[in-house]
Amino acid sequence: MSFVDNTIDRQSTKRTDAAWIESRLQAPDAGIVLSTATQLILDTSGPANMRHNLEKALELGALREEMVFLGQKPDGSDPLFATCIEKSDEEIEALDDLTLIDLRTLAIQGDLSAEDTSVLAQARAMIHWHRTHKFCSRCGHPSNLADAGYRRECPSCGGQHFPRTDACVIMLIIDENDRALLGRPPRLPEGIFTTLAGFMEPGETVEQAVRRETMEEAGISVGDVWIRSNQPWPFPSNLMLGCYGKATSSEIFLEDDELEACRWCDRAEVQQMIEGTHPNGDKIPPSISIAYQLITDWMDERIS
Numbered sequence: 001m002s003f004v005d006n007t008i009d010r011q012s013t014k015r016t017d018a019a020w021i022e023s024r025l026q027a028p029d030a031g032i033v034l035s036t037a038t039q040l041i042l043d044t045s046g047p048a049n050m051r052h053n054l055e056k057a058l059e060l061g062a063l064r065e066e067m068v069f070l071g072q073k074p075d076g077s078d079p080l081f082a083t084c085i086e087k088s089d090e091e092i093e094a095l096d097d098l099t100l101i102d103l104r105t106l107a108i109q110g111d112l113s114a115e116d117t118s119v120l121a122q123a124r125a126m127i128h129w130h131r132t133h134k135f136c137s138r139c140g141h142p143s144n145l146a147d148a149g150y151r152r153e154c155p156s157c158g159g160q161h162f163p164r165t166d167a168c169v170i171m172l173i174i175d176e177n178d179r180a181l182l183g184r185p186p187r188l189p190e191g192i193f194t195t196l197a198g199f200m201e202p203g204e205t206v207e208q209a210v211r212r213e214t215m216e217e218a219g220i221s222v223g224d225v226w227i228r229s230n231q232p233w234p235f236p237s238n239l240m241l242g243c244y245g246k247a248t249s250s251e252i253f254l255e256d257d258e259l260e261a262c263r264w265c266d267r268a269e270v271q272q273m274i275e276g277t278h279p280n281g282d283k284i285p286p287s288i289s290i291a292y293q294l295i296t297d298w299m300d301e302r303i304s
Helices: 018-024 053-059 089-094 103-109 114-132 206-218 266-276 292-301
Strands: 031-035 041-042 067-071 080-085 097-101 144-145 151-153 166-174 179-184 196-199 222-233 236-247 261-265
Touching: 018 067, 031 053, 031 236, 053 103, 067 114, 067 179, 067 292, 080 144, 089 097, 097 103, 103 114, 114 222, 144 222, 151 266, 166 206, 179 206, 206 222, 206 236, 236 292, 261 266, 266 292
Parallel strands: 031 080, 166 236
Antiparallel strands: 031 041, 041 097, 067 080, 144 151, 166 179, 166 196, 179 261, 222 236
């Protein structure tokens, strides 16, 4: 499961100290994570590296006033910032020693360490929020980055805006016959079957969200629900709450367009999906996702 190994020290008590943040940016070992509107920019002059120095970042068009402080190592070394540049993907691809890649692909390929991939999840979420929240939602005036990127403030009306994380439930529903409920959203690659999932709504508990989403997507009622694990999912900025639930009904009803297929799968069929031997070519999601963990933990009888 990817994106869960971020041990960076975010220094939250010092983010209002502009002089301290500037000293971190000027440090010889400071690094900048760069992104276009859609993809991360890696330095490939040597082994793939997510860190660019300040001089290179500014040369590529990064703005100091839009750099987000991600944090540093616990010993104070390697301060890391992130920002989005306005160059197009085509402009970046024309430059030497730079490669564009999306974070999902990068995580699947495993070219960077688990720590770096997890820090990039933080970077991607923050970059996306700043890129899409440049104007005050109260008065429409352009807003300014503040607190090293963990707030935007409006110089016109004084409005303050903070980065958001959207909570989602993702659940493997099991029944009394030792089967798992797996579905196929249309957005997934052909043949992938996964756990059900959905956004939490205001005023809901995790358990209520699991029951509601399962009923809405598959028409299955759920009794007991328990939380197994959680995962930051930076597409763009979610927290996936991994759960198991026990079904109290078995007949599937697909009444909306959330799923194009859904079925109960016994352990033998799921094992075929894992091994890549399913007669229809069906598979479960890749190991970067919490869905993979929920499914394989159930197969290994580790769901308590």
